[in-house]
Amino acid sequence: MNHITSTQLADGRELLYFDDAGSTRPRSVETTRDHRDLPPRGEPGEVRFDALTGEWVAVAAHRQTRTHLPPADQCPICPTTDANPSEIPAPDYDVAVFENRFPSLGPALGPVPDNPGWGTTGPAFGRCEVVTFTPEHTGSFSGLSETRARTVVEAWAHRTAALSALPGIKQVFPFENRGAEIGVTLHHPHGQIYAYPYVTPRAAVMGAAARKFYDDAGGLQTLTGSLLRAEREDGSRMIMESGNFSAYVPFAARWPLEIHLVPNRQVPDLAALSGEEKDELAHVYLDLLKRLDALYPTPTPYISAWHQAPVDDLLRPAGYLHLQLTSPRRAADKLKYLAGSEAAMGAFINDTTPELVAERLRAVTVPASTAIDPASPAIDPASPAPALAPSAPGLTEGAHA
Incomplete structure (x- = not known):
């Protein structure tokens, strides 16, 4: 089981720690308190309806000032130190999830306007969260231990359930951008979760x-x-x-x-x-x-x-x-x-x-620590996979968990 600790950052944003299974790391109010003096959270941006396509477009001009590729000693998602009071107010952690300080959507919640047309706008309701995979500033998801990867999976599942239950949310999307070529703004291994007030295009x-x-x-x-x-x-x-x-x-x-x-x-x-x-x-x-x-x-x-x-x-x-x-x-x-x-x-x-x-x-050769069990080998390109009937075990159609 993964122990989960919920707390708040100095401006009221939610922060959750997900500890690896078997972790004995102690958590207390003091070790999770954010001592920074942060300004109040801003109002959400807006969404505008594109009548040409029938799609919503989020307008979030406040994101122009968000942190962009800071040096390692100023990383906002490394564990907090005296020299770097970060978004994670703890000396160590396994996986942490918190509300983005510069969200495209939220923090307010609600539905998008009904029957939109040209000129329709509304608050950019929703929730944007950051998922930090490790306290280590360098590396990537592929370098995580299987235990840590399992903790991230649990965090995704937990947040999917919680965000799906919020008022007005229509879609929950966990994702990771990896690499400068993709446009990441932080080098520290992390992903994000967007909870939209509409179904995306x-x-x-x-x-x-x-x-x-x-x-x-x-x-x-x-x-x-x-x-x-x-x-x-x-x-x-x-x-x-x-x-x-x-x-x-x-x-x-x-x-x-x-x-x-x-x-x-x-x-x-x-x-x-x-x-x-x-x-x-x-x-x-x-x-x-x-x-x-x-x-x-x-x-x-x-x-x-x-x-x-x-x-x-x-x-x-x-x-x-x-x-x-x-x-x-x-x-x-x-x-x-x-x-x-x-x-x-x-x-x-x-x-x-x-x-x-x-x-x-x-x-390609995969290190033995993560290679698929020989009982379920990667498929030989010369041997087609066996056909599965719709009712075959493990392919349950029409079953809604």
Whole structure:
């Protein structure tokens, strides 16, 4: 079990410490008190409705003053010292989650305006949180121990459940930006969680497709479950399979490096995973990140995006948790930039084939400490994965945890 301690920062923002399982680190009011003299929290920015696309756009001009790549001795998410009173008012921690001091959304909560049109604005309701993976300033998620990775998974699940229950929240999105090429503003290993007051454009498109498939199947199958079966039957783009998770490069991958990690049963979000599934997720996720970094001599920049079912009565029944891990790196010394076709039209052009990328990811050597158990080996590219019927154990369609 992970011990969780809740406290507040000096300006009233929530901070939670998630201790590793088995940790005996003492926590007291004094060791979690923030002694800084912080100004009061500002009012939220605003959201504006784009009538041309039917999408909401957050306007957060106050983020122009946020911390940007500070030196290590001024890092705001390292443990607090006398010389650096940081956002983590403790001399040490395992994993910490706190409300962002410069949020795109929030801190106020509520719904977006009904029946919007041109000129419609509203407060940028919602919540933005920072998830620090380690007290160490250097390193990355792939370098975490399996115990620590499991603590992060527990933090994601805990916050997903808590944020989904807040007034007006429609979607909860845990993610990590890794690497200067992606645009990180802090080098310290960390991720974020956004809780939106609307369903985001990408989630809305995916949710509509998933709901149509679900309805056409009479509520007995999901779109993501069907795609997982198809990828496993084909086998050429599979990277690994384990008891509870499967990973593959999708048939129509947009990015030079793109991996989808999918539970073998339908669950709407991270909070719905069982303890056994969370244990295995920590193991498999570390394996995938190490494979990504083993492709080139230097670490690979990436975006790790957890797609969870929206908090929406129409879209949620067809929703299916999955990770989309993407990188713009198309060669050791080249990045893919989104230019005219992709940025303006959303029409992606991939510079490699998903089958080749999957073959490379299968072939890399992963340190034994995180290699997948031999009982569930990475798939041999010459041997297609066995087909799974909709009712096969571990691929439960229509089951809503």
